[in-house]
Amino acid sequence: MLETGVEIRAPASAAWNLLTDTSRWPQWGPSVSRVEAAEQQIGPGSTGRVLTIIGVWLPFRVTEFVAGQRWDWEVAGIPATGHRVESLGPDRCRVVFEVPLLATPYLAVCRLAAQRIRSILEQEQIHQ
Numbered sequence: 001m002l003e004t005g006v007e008i009r010a011p012a013s014a015a016w017n018l019l020t021d022t023s024r025w026p027q028w029g030p031s032v033s034r035v036e037a038a039e040q041q042i043g044p045g046s047t048g049r050v051l052t053i054i055g056v057w058l059p060f061r062v063t064e065f066v067a068g069q070r071w072d073w074e075v076a077g078i079p080a081t082g083h084r085v086e087s088l089g090p091d092r093c094r095v096v097f098e099v100p101l102l103a104t105p106y107l108a109v110c111r112l113a114a115q116r117i118r119s120i121l122e123q124e125q126i127h128q
Contacts, residue, residue: 001082002107005096006114010121012087015095016068017041018117019083022048028116030109042071050075072098081110091125 008015018024020042022035030053037048044065049057063079064072072082082098095117097110 001098001100002104003096003098004107004111004114005084005094006118007088007092007094008118008121009092010125011091012068012085012093014121014124015085015093015117018121019085019095020071025050028113028120030112030116043067081106 034051046062070084084096086094
């Protein structure tokens with residue numbers, strides 16, 4: 001697996017909430033336009049589908065879930081990215097995306113997603 005991540009001036013819980021809230025995926029996910037899921041907050045075994053920026057709906061399933069720490073998924077039956085949150089203190093964390101070696105070019109998309117997450121969370125911290 002390859003990784004890309006960013007440090008964020010926000011609590012790990014805020015990052016986790018953003019990462020697991022399907023209604024917010026289009027805000028930070030460069031390849032996601034819309035999401036349909038049974039529940040707004042994903043959990044173990046959650047399923048749904050995402051509308052990609054190229055207009056194709058793809059089914060997803062959460063394959064690993066450790067509350068507050070990480071979740072992995074498969075998209076269209078193919079293992080996709082891992083999502084990890086690491087606490088660095090009460091008001092700091094690191095968000096990391098893991099990408100399978102075969103999907104190396106997707107690392108750039110994940111880097112952009114991580115940067116968007118940092119921007120969203122740090123803006124929200126300013127307005128609290």
